[in-house]
Amino acid sequence: MIRINHHYLKLQSSYLFSDIAKRVAAYQEANPGKDIIRLGIGDVTLPLPPACIEAFHRAVDEMADSKTFRGYGPEQGYGFLREKIAQTDFRARNADIDPDEIFISDGAKCDTGNIQEIFSHSNRVAIPDPVYPVYLDTNVMAGRTGAYRNGRYENIIYMDSSRENSFVPDLPKTPVDLIYMCFPNNPTGAVITREKLAQWVDYAVKTKSVILYDAAYCAFVRDDTLPLSIYEIEGARNVAIEFRSFSKTAGFTGVRCAYAVVPKTCAAYDKNGDKQYLHPLWNRRHTTKFNGVSYPVQRAAEAVYTEAGSRQTKELADYYLENARIILQAMNELGYECTGGQNSPYIWIDGKTDSWGFFDLLLDKAGVVVTPGSGFGVCGEGYIRISAFNSRENVETAMKRVKEALASA
Numbered sequence: 001m002i003r004i005n006h007h008y009l010k011l012q013s014s015y016l017f018s019d020i021a022k023r024v025a026a027y028q029e030a031n032p033g034k035d036i037i038r039l040g041i042g043d044v045t046l047p048l049p050p051a052c053i054e055a056f057h058r059a060v061d062e063m064a065d066s067k068t069f070r071g072y073g074p075e076q077g078y079g080f081l082r083e084k085i086a087q088t089d090f091r092a093r094n095a096d097i098d099p100d101e102i103f104i105s106d107g108a109k110c111d112t113g114n115i116q117e118i119f120s121h122s123n124r125v126a127i128p129d130p131v132y133p134v135y136l137d138t139n140v141m142a143g144r145t146g147a148y149r150n151g152r153y154e155n156i157i158y159m160d161s162s163r164e165n166s167f168v169p170d171l172p173k174t175p176v177d178l179i180y181m182c183f184p185n186n187p188t189g190a191v192i193t194r195e196k197l198a199q200w201v202d203y204a205v206k207t208k209s210v211i212l213y214d215a216a217y218c219a220f221v222r223d224d225t226l227p228l229s230i231y232e233i234e235g236a237r238n239v240a241i242e243f244r245s246f247s248k249t250a251g252f253t254g255v256r257c258a259y260a261v262v263p264k265t266c267a268a269y270d271k272n273g274d275k276q277y278l279h280p281l282w283n284r285r286h287t288t289k290f291n292g293v294s295y296p297v298q299r300a301a302e303a304v305y306t307e308a309g310s311r312q313t314k315e316l317a318d319y320y321l322e323n324a325r326i327i328l329q330a331m332n333e334l335g336y337e338c339t340g341g342q343n344s345p346y347i348w349i350d351g352k353t354d355s356w357g358f359f360d361l362l363l364d365k366a367g368v369v370v371t372p373g374s375g376f377g378v379c380g381e382g383y384i385r386i387s388a389f390n391s392r393e394n395v396e397t398a399m400k401r402v403k404e405a406l407a408s409a
């Protein structure tokens with residue numbers, strides 16, 4: 001008799017953003033005339049930068065000509081893109097990363113979800129709370145957790161993020177092996193200082209653990225004192241894997257391009273306690289299960305690193321950061337305590353009521369979709385997340401409606 005992977009039965013209903021979409025669809029059906037503004041999922045609304053579009057078109061034309069046509073590319077990505085990434089995103093910031101330590105992929109969601117495959121099931125996994133659900137759910141699917149009780153899975157070491165620690169988790173008190181981190185943070189919008197990140201790197205070095213560092217939102221950092229990459233911290237090459245994405249950086253959510261950095265010096269240990277480098281393991285996994293991102297998409301991503309492309313992508317991020325400022329100001333004026341909204345496209349708001357209740361209130365009274373904080377974990381209860389990814393006009397209208405709705409609530 002064929003059996004299922006029973007770990008899937010431990011998962012909580014559907015993926016958070018599918019749940020929200022269903023709830024909004026049901027509301028819309030019941031209220032057909034109602035105008036709804038979506039500030040829930042962090043999906044970009046502005047078109048691709050012109051430099052990327054031009055490169056995209058040129059590459060498509062190459063595919064139409066037998067002299068320049070390309071079939072399968074290297075699974076790890078084309079050299080032209082990996083070299084630009086290594087030089088611009090890392091070496092220019094004194095982070096020692098080589099092009100062949102970069103693996104181009106179709107998304108940071110896939111990378112952060114798949115990376116756990118190269119680690120033992122016996123690892124003790126530390127996950128922040130609140131958290132981007134992918135880190136947790138993929139460990140559940142892989143069977144690293146026990147049952148779900150009172151909002152948490154057994155066998156996971158949850159790292160609470162709250163106002164008390166400025167939404168940056170403290171070093172764990174019990175031993176851990178695999179540590180998930182995300183800065184600027186999704187969902188809280190919190191950022192991490194160099195000093196704090198250095199403490200985590202030291203911890204990983206001392207305890208022989210590995211940090212999985214999601215930096216998908218680093219394009220929104222405007223404070224020069226903050227690190228963009230974990231590799232700006234000494235020693236991180238040996239203990240950290242980093243994830244980046246062109247989705248939020250350059251509007252690629254519908255195009256799909258991202259990358260993982262697996263330094264050749266980053267290692268874990270086999271059952272005999274012998275050091276094993278992670279680069280060949282991830283290379284093996286990647287080449288077996290992935291056939292590369294399409295050539296035109298990689299050319300479009302490469303254009304992000306041209307003079308025009310980098311100016312245009314910065315303008316995109318600046319646009320959303322101004323939206324974030326408007327949202328933050330409106331919520332502060334209403335008396336809510338907020339995190340994020342600066343150096344981050346997310347605003348994390350203490351709603352002073354239960355998360356889904358606040359979600360329903362804003363949907364019903366203001367026609368504005370947000371994300372309930374409890375969907376990101378127990379510590380998210382009472383909060384909502386507002387995303388700055390929408391047009392200026394929609395953000396201004398949404399905040400006007402939110403103000404009116406909350407004044408009359």
Ligand code: MLT
Pocket residue numbers: 040041042043109132186
């Ligand atoms: C979010 O809203 O948290 C993100 O859009 C999800 C993602 O990037 O997959």
